[in-house]
Amino acid sequence: MTPLIEARGVTKILEGVVPVTLVKDINLAIMQREFIAITGPSGSGKSSLLYLLGLLDLPTIGDVLIDGRSTNLMTEDECAEVRLSRIGFVFQFHFLLPEFSITENVALPMRALGRLSSRAATLRAEELLISFGLRDHLRKTPDQLSGGQRQRVAVARALANDPPVILADEPTGSLDSLATAQVFGILRDLVTLRGKTVVAVTHDINLAVQMHRRIHVVDGKLAQFESPASVASIPQA
Amino acid sequence: MTLILTIAWTHIRHRTRQTMVAIAGVITGVGFSIMMAAMMEGSQNDFIKTLVDALPHISVTDELREPTRQPANIVYRAAEFHGLTPKARRPGIKNPMAIIASLQTWIPGALTASVQSKAVLRYARRNLTISIVGIDPRTEVGVSNLSTHMRQGTLSSLYRASNAILLGDRLANKIGARVNSNVTLVSAEGAVMTARVVGTFHSGFRITDETTGYVLLKTAQILEMQTGIVNEIRVRTSDPMNARLISERIGEQTGYKSISWQESQEDLLSTITLRNVLMYTIVGAILLVASFGTYNIISTITHEKTRDIAILKSLGFNNKTILSIFIVEAGLVGLVGALLGWGFGYFLTWGVALLEFKTPFSDDTHLPVLYSIKHYLLATGVALASSLIAGYFPARTAARLHPVDIIRGAT
Numbered sequence: 215m216t217p218l219i220e221a222r223g224v225t226k227i228l229e230g231v232v233p234v235t236l237v238k239d240i241n242l243a244i245m246q247r248e249f250i251a252i253t254g255p256s257g258s259g260k261s262s263l264l265y266l267l268g269l270l271d272l273p274t275i276g277d278v279l280i281d282g283r284s285t286n287l288m289t290e291d292e293c294a295e296v297r298l299s300r301i302g303f304v305f306q307f308h309f310l311l312p313e314f315s316i317t318e319n320v321a322l323p324m325r326a327l328g329r330l331s332s333r334a335a336t337l338r339a340e341e342l343l344i345s346f347g348l349r350d351h352l353r354k355t356p357d358q359l360s361g362g363q364r365q366r367v368a369v370a371r372a373l374a375n376d377p378p379v380i381l382a383d384e385p386t387g388s389l390d391s392l393a394t395a396q397v398f399g400i401l402r403d404l405v406t407l408r409g410k411t412v413v414a415v416t417h418d419i420n421l422a423v424q425m426h427r428r429i430h431v432v433d434g435k436l437a438q439f440e441s442p443a444s445v446a447s448i449p450q451a
Numbered sequence: 452m453t454l455i456l457t458i459a460w461t462h463i464r465h466r467t468r469q470t471m472v473a474i475a476g477v478i479t480g481v482g483f484s485i486m487m488a489a490m491m492e493g494s495q496n497d498f499i500k501t502l503v504d505a506l507p508h509i510s511v512t513d514e515l516r517e518p519t520r521q522p523a524n525i526v527y528r529a530a531e532f533h534g535l536t537p538k539a540r541r542p543g544i545k546n547p548m549a550i551i552a553s554l555q556t557w558i559p560g561a562l563t564a565s566v567q568s569k570a571v572l573r574y575a576r577r578n579l580t581i582s583i584v585g586i587d588p589r590t591e592v593g594v595s596n597l598s599t600h601m602r603q604g605t606l607s608s609l610y611r612a613s614n615a616i617l618l619g620d621r622l623a624n625k626i627g628a629r630v631n632s633n634v635t636l637v638s639a640e641g642a643v644m645t646a647r648v649v650g651t652f653h654s655g656f657r658i659t660d661e662t663t664g665y666v667l668l669k670t671a672q673i674l675e676m677q678t679g680i681v682n683e684i685r686v687r688t689s690d691p692m693n694a695r696l697i698s699e700r701i702g703e704q705t706g707y708k709s710i711s712w713q714e715s716q717e718d719l720l721s722t723i724t725l726r727n728v729l730m731y732t733i734v735g736a737i738l739l740v741a742s743f744g745t746y747n748i749i750s751t752i753t754h755e756k757t758r759d760i761a762i763l764k765s766l767g768f769n770n771k772t773i774l775s776i777f778i779v780e781a782g783l784v785g786l787v788g789a790l791l792g793w794g795f796g797y798f799l800t801w802g803v804a805l806l807e808f809k810t811p812f813s814d815d816t817h818l819p820v821l822y823s824i825k826h827y828l829l830a831t832g833v834a835l836a837s838s839l840i841a842g843y844f845p846a847r848t849a850a851r852l853h854p855v856d857i858i859r860g861a862t
Contacts, residue, residue: 311759
């Protein structure tokens, strides 16, 4: 079975007066319907690894394969196209566009992909938001919502183009416990009910233990690695 | 495209004050450019029109392009003689009527024969040297606007008396002559005649109105003491701008000196060209300054929107789309500014046209302006181009942003 995302000997070095190695020789395969936690201390390279897996950043050495396809030879626009159609991102600070309504925020990736008309994209965005309990807030802008609601909008936006993989960078890092539980529940449901693969960077060990697999990163290297064998035990939707 | 427009419109809509300032800059630039162009080209056209109306488009005189060769020079290759009286050439154009008939076959326009002469005008113990132009009133109508410049009398009034003269109004005022006054004319050839003033004209050119008198062709020939002499053929072409080419051809055909109005007024026209260069430089500078406003707003938006650009890029928006968003924003500022600038420019032009202003060249009391769509399109084109260029550089910087750098910084 071809991994959805595969890292082959990925190293990322930040060039500068003193070069800094963010990620070192990572080999990793992410399969379909996995719910993976990337854990590790601050500055260990968790987020950098996530950005490399999501093609937001390019490895200095090694290769990232998406659906078995090498991204080393892809142009910047081709990488953007992959991000648009195959990967959904959720960040710690929601990163919604403040001047647009939450419906518009969710519709933007769909309109950028161009598979749906503006009207159809809006309808689908509304459906997604309603499914996340935001029916009463469709016309509101992000600043009119609570932190938990904003993060739910961010998840809805990540799902806009129905990508098989959601990459989340500390999605609950700035939320209170109630909102954390809600957002984590949504991410878990994406795997169990919608068959998505979710890779989330988290500091929260309580959340990490609820996930199917944990990848522990220390000093840019995989310190502890659980194989994808446990995938078989993931409950079916 | 609608997505790009949506994002661009949202960005500038949420920065009302900054957008308004940028648009106001473009409006001012476009408005003043239109006004400047209208004023400059209006006065230029007015001047040329007056010039073209007052002067024959082409003047063929009895002078030769090359001086007449003396008999000794014809006989000997190298000769130097002293004390010989040079052979005098009989003044006037040979067979003028035949030449006119020949030219009429191909020149688009009208021709007339005339006699140019100088005379001393005596009246009330004042002596003034004036130019006498002998004309044929029937054909004169076709080559000059003299008939429309008449203040008193008509061209036909020249037939009212045996020696009738039309004087420039300034000349008549200067010497105190009125219609029916009798003035004395003494030509350079020594002919003396009493002429009756039968009318006055006003061409708008001070020099003409102060020093010119029109008489019948026959009267001028008497003053020149040469029966049948015609020393000038004046031509009015259908298109004054073709005068130079036609003039050259006439010169080749007749051998006489043929001068177009452009040639005779070359100094003035080159001044106008210089003025145009200055005008377009100033207009360009105004629009360039306006474009700094656009640069400022787009630069500010891209700076403020750094994080949003990173978000869009992380979502999968490509560089071209990001670049397009900000260029469209600049284009919107330029377009809206230019369109509103049309109204402002029209208003300014209208206002300037109302101003009373006395020019040394004509009697118009208002600044002549030209309403031309060309000025509006030109100003719009330059404003749009400068806005797009002003928007391009910050947009390019925005499109090159590496999203991870911003996202790392934000988190």
